[in-house]
Amino acid sequence: MNYFYYPGCSLEASAIEYDTSTRAVMKALGAELVNIDDWTCCGATAAEPVSPLLSYALAARNLALAESRKLGWDILVPCSACYVNLKKAELEPRSDPVLKSQLIEILAVEGLTLKGSLRVRHLLDIFSTDINPEAINKNRTRDLAGLKLAPYYGCQCLRPYAIFDDPEEPRSMEPFIRATGADVFNWDMGAQCCGASQMSTKPDSALLLVKNILKQAKGTDAIVTVCPMCQLNLEAFQKQASTLASEDLSVSVLYLPQVLGLAMGLSWENLLLAKNLSLKQRLSTTLKQVAHAQLSA
Amino acid sequence: MININTVKDMVKTCMQCGTCTGSCPNAPAMDATPRKLWQMVLSGKTDQIYKTKTFAMCSWCYTCTLRCPRGLPLTRAMTLLKTLAIQSDIPGFRSSARFYKSFVESIRRHGRVRETEFMTLYFLAMKNPLLPVRFSPLGMKLLQKNKLDLRLPSRPGLGNLEAFFLKVREIEERS
Numbered sequence: 001m002n003y004f005y006y007p008g009c010s011l012e013a014s015a016i017e018y019d020t021s022t023r024a025v026m027k028a029l030g031a032e033l034v035n036i037d038d039w040t041c042c043g044a045t046a047a048e049p050v051s052p053l054l055s056y057a058l059a060a061r062n063l064a065l066a067e068s069r070k071l072g073w074d075i076l077v078p079c080s081a082c083y084v085n086l087k088k089a090e091l092e093p094r095s096d097p098v099l100k101s102q103l104i105e106i107l108a109v110e111g112l113t114l115k116g117s118l119r120v121r122h123l124l125d126i127f128s129t130d131i132n133p134e135a136i137n138k139n140r141t142r143d144l145a146g147l148k149l150a151p152y153y154g155c156q157c158l159r160p161y162a163i164f165d166d167p168e169e170p171r172s173m174e175p176f177i178r179a180t181g182a183d184v185f186n187w188d189m190g191a192q193c194c195g196a197s198q199m200s201t202k203p204d205s206a207l208l209l210v211k212n213i214l215k216q217a218k219g220t221d222a223i224v225t226v227c228p229m230c231q232l233n234l235e236a237f238q239k240q241a242s243t244l245a246s247e248d249l250s251v252s253v254l255y256l257p258q259v260l261g262l263a264m265g266l267s268w269e270n271l272l273l274a275k276n277l278s279l280k281q282r283l284s285t286t287l288k289q290v291a292h293a294q295l296s297a
Numbered sequence: 298m299i300n301i302n303t304v305k306d307m308v309k310t311c312m313q314c315g316t317c318t319g320s321c322p323n324a325p326a327m328d329a330t331p332r333k334l335w336q337m338v339l340s341g342k343t344d345q346i347y348k349t350k351t352f353a354m355c356s357w358c359y360t361c362t363l364r365c366p367r368g369l370p371l372t373r374a375m376t377l378l379k380t381l382a383i384q385s386d387i388p389g390f391r392s393s394a395r396f397y398k399s400f401v402e403s404i405r406r407h408g409r410v411r412e413t414e415f416m417t418l419y420f421l422a423m424k425n426p427l428l429p430v431r432f433s434p435l436g437m438k439l440l441q442k443n444k445l446d447l448r449l450p451s452r453p454g455l456g457n458l459e460a461f462f463l464k465v466r467e468i469e470e471r472s
Contacts, residue, residue: 009409009410009411012409013446014412014439014445016444038408039409040404040408040409041404041409041410043401044410047397047401047404048376048380049376049383049393049397050380050383050397050398051380051401051465051469052299052376052380053465053468053469054401054462057465061461098472102468102472105464105468106465106468109460109461110460110461155357155359156359159359159362159363160359160362160372162363192322193322193356193358195356196356197396198323198354198356201353201392201393202356202393204326205323205326205354205356208325209323209356236438236439237435239434275442275443277438277439277442
């Protein structure tokens with residue numbers, strides 16, 4: 001299992017724990033990740049409104065860089081916003097020759113070419129398609145039994161490109177949560193929107209979305225995410241959401257590879273669990289106990 | 298050039314069923330529902346469109362795009378309205394426009410975005426002394442976890458994306 005790895009800007013700073021835990025888990029599963037040298041921002045949700053062509057071009061630049069290595073590997077993308085941008089640059093030039101020739105002209109400025117031969121894949125796609133949950137179970141040295149975890153998929157790993165899961169009622173995280181020994185918390189909010197970058201530009205409406213999600217998470221030990229934007233919105237605005245709801249909505253929020261890594265015996269430090277903005281004391285204590293008690297053979 | 302007719306073409310087979318409105322998580326916060334917005338686009342009521350907050354409230358969840366029985370690219374149409382609002386400097390969209398432009402400026406300068414730099418650019422563009430206050434609780438949380446990198450992005454010294462951006466602009470202007 002070899003992949004190009006596109007971290008995206010968030011994973012270098014505010015979501016550093018997502019980057020570190022993804023790399024650690026993929027390594028433990030025997031996958032090799034190769035960085036795309038000189039990768040640049042995908043444009044996030046900001047470039048498209050400023051210039052639709054720029055948004056394609058920024059994403060295509062990264063595909064062209066990976067392609068120039070002539071290895072033919074899929075590109076692993078952990079961030080859902082990066083994923084959707086890179087995916088559209090993979091798919092749309094195929095059916096839009098004008099766009100394709102524009103992108104070729106832009107990339108030529110840096111001596112790059114775009115054939116469009118590489119597949120862009122979200123981390124969750126790679127887990128659910130290439131990696132059998134049994135591989136987690138087989139590598140498991142710890143048991144998360146007794147924990148109820150709520151899978152949260154968000155939007156852009158599911159929509160508009162419905163590739164590896166049901167875009168309305170996703171289930172792909174469930175076998176992986178069960179493979180750690182934990183139970184899946186059943187709720188209807190897994191594919192609902194967290195507000196994404198609207199939390200900065202239209203905070204009132206985004207906070208309403210976050211409040212609705214957190215409200216339904218009552219009774220779970222943690223929400224599990226696969227996107228740095230979802231993670232930040234769900235973990236960083238709990239106080240404001242609680243005020244809005246007139247009740248305590250605080251809840252732990254973890255990245256999926258952090259959960260898998262814990263079960264697979266990776267250390268607290270290796271998964272950067274100290275970096276999460278919302279890890280409740282009770283769960284933190286439980287997870288530390290789990291981390292110290294290896295499963296007996 | 299992109300104009301309102303580009304958006305009109307994208308939604309021209311809209312049959313006003315309202316599935317978009319029923320699917321939109323932000324519809325409760327909108328003054329006109331997405332269905333009504335498409336009606337305004339179809340009947341060429343450009344002034345009305347820019348008076349609504351509707352397109353500005355779209356958070357790119359793509360649920361309307363997924364469910365539209367006509368298969369219309371509605372999320373993209375919403376984004377194009379944002380593009381047009383930026384190009385026409387619509388007062389109601391100025392704050393969002395400055396946010397997006399500050400983000401893009403950070404990409405142009407370094408190829409990658411540092412939250413600290415682009416937020417500084419945004420605050421400077423907004424000239425509102427109270428705005429940083431709204432973001433300070435988040436900033437403090439990130440700072441406490443040592444997650445705010447005050448250095449510029451790590452991309453090894455290959456310069457900015459100036460030529461790349463200029464080429465994009467050149468193609469946009471001639472097409």
